[in-house]
Amino acid sequence: MNEPSKQPDSAAESFERTGAIDINDFVYAASGERVRRLTMPNGSHWFPAVDVCNSLGYTTPRKALLDHVPEDHRDNLETVTGSHGLSIPAGRSWRRDLQLIDLQGLILLVNACTKPACAPFKQWVAEVIEAVQKEGHYTLAEAEVQPAEPGAPIAYAMPEQVAEAIVRLEAHNLQTDEELAGGQRESIALQKEMLTTQQDTLAVQQATLSVQQATLAVQRAMVRAMERIADRFDTLVLERRTPRVALTALPTTESVLADWRQRLSVTEDVWTVAVVIAPVLVESGELREPLEAIAARTGLSVHRVNECLRLLRKHACIRSRGGAENGAPVYVLHQA
Missing domain, CATH: 1.10.10.10 (Winged helix-like DNA-binding domain superfamily/Winged helix DNA-binding domain)
Known part of the structure; x- marks a missing residue:
């Protein structure tokens, strides 16, 4: 970030200055999450309000926007993209009425957040404001190693508080990932044991079913044999005891x-x-x-x-x- 009193001389200079700190790292240090982002042709950045509110712990995004973000720094997706002649991104998560906030709106939500992870970023913002109040400007320190290409933009060092916030967040995420991986490994092992037990149970059930099917086949054969014997017996009895009579045709x-x-x-x-x-x-x-x-x-x-x-x-x-x-x-x- 450069002196606020100076205006950029060209679009290229504007992009160079607004990109002094990588926007992804900047948002990550502020919110603690990798938030979806849309960058417009003029270099402005817009973020889904629901993503930012969820990462900051706001339970009701709509109320958080009304309480902390002025209308100038929020709009819906269709209006933002349409003002630059862009189409709406593909995917069901990018709805036309999706509420977006710009970078200032994101910072306002961070400043109003009580999440401990936001403290380093808010401290840095306070230092920026204090420096501007005292000196009239705030300037990032140049990085020790500069790009070697001719005409390349100046590389700036990331503020200490922002860098520390990113390191802590990455360490926390890494620990969380390791814990999640450990839990997943235990879950996979348990699932394997359950699968082995299920396979053993299935084998026993299949063997039992085979025995039951064989028993049922024998019982059916015995029933058919008994039915044939009974039919034959009834026929013999009728032939001996019942006089032969002519069959009467069914009425029509x-x-x-x-x-x-x-x-x-x-x-x-x-x-x-x-x-x-x-x-x-x-x-x-x-x-x-x-x-x-x-x-x-x-x-x-x-x-x-x-x-x-x-x-x-x-x-x-x-x-x-x-x-x-x-x-x-x-x-x-x-x-x-």
């Missing part, structure tokens, strides 16, 4: 109607009802239709349908078998 609609024609001389109404109910009696074995349904199918009145059914019962064409749950009468074929 045509045979039922033909039988009814021989039994009675009916009117056209009765025959209309007979033609409707005969197929139902043959296929279903019984008739459970309400009188209203039969009347609708025949075009007769309910009273006339009832009289036709009574006539069919009288001449032993059908017989009653009580009533259905809905109150409809139940009829079956009258077989001798």
